[in-house]
Amino acid sequence: MVLETILYLIAYPPLWQVLVVGFVGGLLLAMVAIWFERKAAARVQRRIGPYWASPRLGGFMNIVADMVRYVTQQVIIPTTVDKVAFIVTPVAMLVITILPVAFIPLSPHNLYWPVASMDYSLLVALALTTLPPLLAVVLGWASNNKFSIIGSLRESYVITAYELVAVLAILSAAASTLSFNVVHIVEAQQPLKWLALLNPIAFLAAFLAVLMSTSAFPFEIPESEHEVVAGPYTEYSGVLYALNMGGGYIRRFVYSLLIALVFLGGWAPLTPGLDPLTGLIIPSLVVLAKAAILMLVMSFLRAVYGRYRLDQALDAAWRLALPLALIGLGWSIMLAYVNLI
Amino acid sequence: MKESHTGTSSGVLEGRRVEGMVVRRIERELYEVFIGPQHPGSGHMRIIVRLDGDIIVEADPDIGYVHRTMEKLSEVREWLKPIPLLERMTIIDACNVTLPYVNALEKLMDKKPPPRASYLRVLLCEINRVASHLYGFGIFGVFLGHSTMYMWAFGDREVFVELAEILTGARLTHTYHIPGGVRRDMPQDFPQMARRAVRYMRRRLEEYRKIFLENPVIVKRLEGVGVISRNLAADLGIVGPNVRASGIRYDVRLVEPYEVYDELEFEVPVFEEGDALARTWVRVEEIKQSLNIIEQAVDWLERHKGEVIPKEDYERLPKLHKEVYEKTGRVKLLPAHATMKVPAGKAVARGEMGRGEIIYYVESDGGTTPYRVRVVTPSARNAIVFKYVVPGHRLMDLPAIYGSIDYFPPEADR
Numbered sequence: 001m002v003l004e005t006i007l008y009l010i011a012y013p014p015l016w017q018v019l020v021v022g023f024v025g026g027l028l029l030a031m032v033a034i035w036f037e038r039k040a041a042a043r044v045q046r047r048i049g050p051y052w053a054s055p056r057l058g059g060f061m062n063i064v065a066d067m068v069r070y071v072t073q074q075v076i077i078p079t080t081v082d083k084v085a086f087i088v089t090p091v092a093m094l095v096i097t098i099l100p101v102a103f104i105p106l107s108p109h110n111l112y113w114p115v116a117s118m119d120y121s122l123l124v125a126l127a128l129t130t131l132p133p134l135l136a137v138v139l140g141w142a143s144n145n146k147f148s149i150i151g152s153l154r155e156s157y158v159i160t161a162y163e164l165v166a167v168l169a170i171l172s173a174a175a176s177t178l179s180f181n182v183v184h185i186v187e188a189q190q191p192l193k194w195l196a197l198l199n200p201i202a203f204l205a206a207f208l209a210v211l212m213s214t215s216a217f218p219f220e221i222p223e224s225e226h227e228v229v230a231g232p233y234t235e236y237s238g239v240l241y242a243l244n245m246g247g248g249y250i251r252r253f254v255y256s257l258l259i260a261l262v263f264l265g266g267w268a269p270l271t272p273g274l275d276p277l278t279g280l281i282i283p284s285l286v287v288l289a290k291a292a293i294l295m296l297v298m299s300f301l302r303a304v305y306g307r308y309r310l311d312q313a314l315d316a317a318w319r320l321a322l323p324l325a326l327i328g329l330g331w332s333i334m335l336a337y338v339n340l341i
Numbered sequence: 342m343k344e345s346h347t348g349t350s351s352g353v354l355e356g357r358r359v360e361g362m363v364v365r366r367i368e369r370e371l372y373e374v375f376i377g378p379q380h381p382g383s384g385h386m387r388i389i390v391r392l393d394g395d396i397i398v399e400a401d402p403d404i405g406y407v408h409r410t411m412e413k414l415s416e417v418r419e420w421l422k423p424i425p426l427l428e429r430m431t432i433i434d435a436c437n438v439t440l441p442y443v444n445a446l447e448k449l450m451d452k453k454p455p456p457r458a459s460y461l462r463v464l465l466c467e468i469n470r471v472a473s474h475l476y477g478f479g480i481f482g483v484f485l486g487h488s489t490m491y492m493w494a495f496g497d498r499e500v501f502v503e504l505a506e507i508l509t510g511a512r513l514t515h516t517y518h519i520p521g522g523v524r525r526d527m528p529q530d531f532p533q534m535a536r537r538a539v540r541y542m543r544r545r546l547e548e549y550r551k552i553f554l555e556n557p558v559i560v561k562r563l564e565g566v567g568v569i570s571r572n573l574a575a576d577l578g579i580v581g582p583n584v585r586a587s588g589i590r591y592d593v594r595l596v597e598p599y600e601v602y603d604e605l606e607f608e609v610p611v612f613e614e615g616d617a618l619a620r621t622w623v624r625v626e627e628i629k630q631s632l633n634i635i636e637q638a639v640d641w642l643e644r645h646k647g648e649v650i651p652k653e654d655y656e657r658l659p660k661l662h663k664e665v666y667e668k669t670g671r672v673k674l675l676p677a678h679a680t681m682k683v684p685a686g687k688a689v690a691r692g693e694m695g696r697g698e699i700i701y702y703v704e705s706d707g708g709t710t711p712y713r714v715r716v717v718t719p720s721a722r723n724a725i726v727f728k729y730v731v732p733g734h735r736l737m738d739l740p741a742i743y744g745s746i747d748y749f750p751p752e753a754d755r
Binding site for chain 1: 373488489562
């Protein structure tokens with residue numbers, strides 16, 4: 001009885017969504033991704049990586065210490081910047097970055113996740129993921145710094161090229177399941193008809209595009225240190241810089257969630273029940289775990305590859321990734337036509 | 342007519358001209374970016390880059406930020422003391438950078454080091470060359486966003502830095518050469534350690550090839566980038582691995598063998614392409630050759646015993662110093678060394694550093710300090726590459742070219 005009450009309390013939608021998915025999922029997973037990135041890179045590079053802050057946790061507290069440092073650091077606002085835009089943009093960017101999570105249901109039940117019954121949840125979530133890059137351009141402009149402007153311009157090039165691929169590739173799921181509702185898409189994939197298996201081309205295109213548009217591995221072109229210092233973020237320091245930096249990881253988290261649902265079968269192989277434990281808590285944790293694995297794979301690649309040149313990356317986007325996404329879309333339509341899904 | 346206005350960010354300060362500054366017309370359409378001196382990708386220098394979109398139209402290397410008046414300072418120091426000073430030019434290649442100075446001194450004093458000392462010098466020079474190339478590799482790796490190469494190269498460089506430490510007592514600033522010999526004999530177990538290091542490095546080079554040199558992303562970034570044709574290389578007078586990557590077989594160890602390089606077997610790797618990838622491969626092949634030389638040198642040193650300073654110098658040592666030498670292999674210098682006088686004359690000596698040819702001109706008026714020391718370092722000669730090779734490339738090619746020519750500002754600025 002007591003247990004059930006506690007379960008119902010936890011499963012109260014605002015609490016679970018905000019606290020667990022937003023805070024634990026977003027923040028903690030971003031921290032784990034950063035930690036893993038450092039630790040895995042260290043492993044490849046025959047170093048130890050973060051260690052002294054908490055040897056038993058493998059140096060995880062190092063990340064916490066880093067965050068504390070960012071928060072307590074002096075925030076320098078240069079006199080030459082556009083002050084309002086300079087301060088507001090990073091905050092707005094973070095908020096908009098995490099906004100799509102509101103439209104990504106991690107439970108099939110309307111009761112626990114009101115968005116679950118929304119018929120265009122995939123479309124809205126995808127549309128929202130394309131917003132933050134626009135603010136990166138504002139960021140560079142507000143900084144009034146040549147490196148920032150070059151970085152912003154690069155960001156806009158890269159994102160124009162790869163956002164399209166990501167959106168097309170993820171939308172191909174809608175084409176094969178004939179629905180924009182994330183829950184329907186997930187349920188169509190039960191128990192093992194995952195779209196990543198049925199349509200690996202679209203999955204690959206989506207994965208590549210997400211890597212690229214979140215400035216991960218060979219693609220951190222906008223922030224490429226050796227030409228443009230820190231790209232759009234050159235003038236930032238302290239907590240404002242941390243917001244910018246964390247924004248990238250949260251963007252990757254949002255995309256990972258979407259890919260986990262759309263391509264990796266969401267809560268499959270689990271069939272959600274009706275009570276809060278099997279209907280909400282376990283399914284959403286399964287999805288989070290899948291997203292976490294995706295994020296960690298993305299982090300790992302960083303240690304192995306170098307950075308593409310801007311024109312080569314754009315070339316790869318238009319010549320390789322876009323056709324790949326289109327083929328994926330065609331394949332999806334064919335899947336729907338032959339009723340395979 | 343294109344609209345243009347007078348002034349750069351230097352030259353005109355708050356609307357008023359500053360005397361003594363260069364003011365030049367710039368095109369309004371060009372975007373002028375100052376890369377350095379405070380920039381993660383510049384080193385101790387500045388490259389003024391003018392961009393048309395993403396294409397570099399003009400690149401202006403602005404060097405001299407770490408000029409430390411080494412030539413002048415050498416004139417006010419007793420003959421031995423410029424050695425630790427000149428080491429600071431290229432602290433990562435400290436043996437090669439001072440050897441020609443000592444050679445020039447020996448020419449003036451008409452001294453010849455015993456063969457064992459020569460072999461020890463060559464041994465340390467090659468250890469330094471490997472360490473220097475690895476350092477360049479590391480920087481190159483991180484310039485291309487490849488942090489693993491950076492960490493690996495710096496980690497493996499440690500092996501050779503430690504070898505040098507075991508041999509000389511110092512990790513970087515060895516100050517190993519003295520006129521007529523070296524400061525210290527090799528420890529008994531050094532050959533085993535050197536051979537182990539050589540074996541280890543050969544294995545690692547294979548791994549470098551897999552993760553870096555044949556990495557598709559890296560190959561794409563380097564192939565056909567920063568091409569220096571044979572003619573251009575000759576015209577610009579660049580030296581070292583850069584000129585050998587352009588198909589010119591020029592190595593001081595080959596054209597004017599010093600020390601015992603004529604007794605050793607090694608090849609001078611030459612590539613024809615002249616692009617950044619060829620320059621990278623030249624360095625890898627050179628590391629392999631250096632490893633061969635290290636093996637040959639320790640083999641020879643094991644078989645041949647002998648003194649590391651000339652006989653007449655040894656006999657002049659007091660009993661205590663001789664005992665120290667017999668027991669530990671360390672040469673304790675006499676105070677007379679510090680105030681020695683060098684016969685008047687002029688001497689030129691050159692050597693091959695990791696980055697290319699270094700030339701010393703040393704003049705003595707018979708006093709206790711040099712009358713003039715002139716150094717021409719390889720980086721000083723390679724700096725011109727920025728001006729003639731970078732334009733026409735994209736901004737993201739700049740680090741690739743910078744890293745591939747392995748330019749080292751403190752060495753160029755002296």
